[in-house]
């Protein structure tokens with residue numbers, strides 16, 4: 581069945597965190613130079629585009645990518661629309677049916693111009709950690725660069741989610757996807773010591 585790409589493109593000029601390493605790709609060794617092949621080289625911040633955070637990103641003693649449970653990044657996921665709010669907490673999700681959901685994707689539609697890094701986004705409140713854990717949710721995905729406000733230093737949502745064993749997927753593009761049930765695939769690269777990883781995130785319409 582057809583895959584729906586929910587990743588943001590990575591190209592020179594892709595917006596990234598102010599002051600962070602921009603995405604840059606070049607052919608560093610051309611076919612003419614090597615005599616056989618074009619060889620590319622890239623530099624980027626891990627938190628550019630669609631990516632997962634590992635706990636080491638915000639906790640020096642936290643798990644790195646090599647320690648993550650891959651199972652969480654593949655499997656049934658529910659996409660819900662929570663747009664039009666400045667932040668999302670437990671009370672905003674109370675009316676949604678989340679029974680049996682392990683992976684929850686939130687469409688906030690608050691990153692309005694994909695060609696620029698946003699100045700304000702819908703962020704998550706820390707009370708989502710216990711709320712989501714109580715419902716059995718293990719992974720949360722958002723369509724913005726962070727689950728916290730962009731200028732946050734405490735990162736209450738990152739810590740609150742992590743404390744309740746909820747994994748974080750950020751920078752999705754959900755504009756073209758309808759709310760509903762899907763199979764999610766968003767595997768991190770085997771970047772052993774890293775604080776996160778870019779992912780190619782796709783959805784497949786879910787047939788139980």
Ligand SMILES: Nc1ccccc1C(=O)C[C@H](N)C(=O)O
Pocket residue numbers: 597600625627633637725726727728738750
């Ligand atoms: N790359 C950065 C540079 C500076 C300040 C924050 C970030 C972040 O990545 C924070 C965000 N919580 C993130 O996980 O994407």
Ligand SMILES: [Zn+2]
Pocket residue numbers: 626627631632633725750776
């Ligand atoms: Zn991140």
Ligand SMILES: [Zn+2]
Pocket residue numbers: 633725726727738748750
């Ligand atoms: Zn993050």
